[in-house]
Amino acid sequence: MMKRYNFCPGNCGSYDILFGQVPAYVQCPDTKQGETLATSPDTEQQGGWLLVWLHRGGSGGGAFRFDSGMNSPCAGYLMEKMGISLVGDANALLAFLRTQGIDARIDSPFWDEDGNYIQRL
Numbered sequence: 193m194m195k196r197y198n199f200c201p202g203n204c205g206s207y208d209i210l211f212g213q214v215p216a217y218v219q220c221p222d223t224k225q226g227e228t229l230a231t232s233p234d235t236e237q238q239g240g241w242l243l244v245w246l247h248r249g250g251s252g253g254g255a256f257r258f259d260s261g262m263n264s265p266c267a268g269y270l271m272e273k274m275g276i277s278l279v280g281d282a283n284a285l286l287a288f289l290r291t292q293g294i295d296a297r298i299d300s301p302f303w304d305e306d307g308n309y310i311q312r313l
Contacts, residue, residue: 199288203309210244264297
C-alpha cells in the first residue's frame with residue numbers, strides 16, 4: 193500500500209514522497225498468446241518497494257522501484273535511476289528510506305543513523 197509523506201529531515205528541505213510496498217512484477221496479458229507473463233515465483237514472494245519524489249509541486253517526479261532483497265541503495269545509484277542532479281537530495285531520500293527500515297547507504301558525515309541531517313560546526 194502506498195502512503196504519502198512530507199519528509200523534513202532538517203536540511204532546510206521538504207520532500208513530498210510516495211512510498212510503499214508493491215508487487216515485484218505485474219501480470220500482463222500477452223495478446224498474441226492469450227497467456228499471462230510474469231517473472232519467477234521467487235520474485236513474487238519477495239515483493240518490492242516504490243519510492244516516488246513528487247518534486248514538481250506534488251504533481252510528478254522521479255521514481256525508483258527496488259526489490260526487498262536488493263543490496264543497500266546508495267546516492268549514485270539513486271541519482272542515476274531517478275534523474276536527481278544534487279547529491280544532497282539523493283542523501284535526503286536515502287535518509288527517508290532509513291526511517292522506513294530500509295538499509296540505505298549514506299556516504300556523508302552530515303546524516304546520522306536515524307536519517308536526520310546534522311549540522312557539523
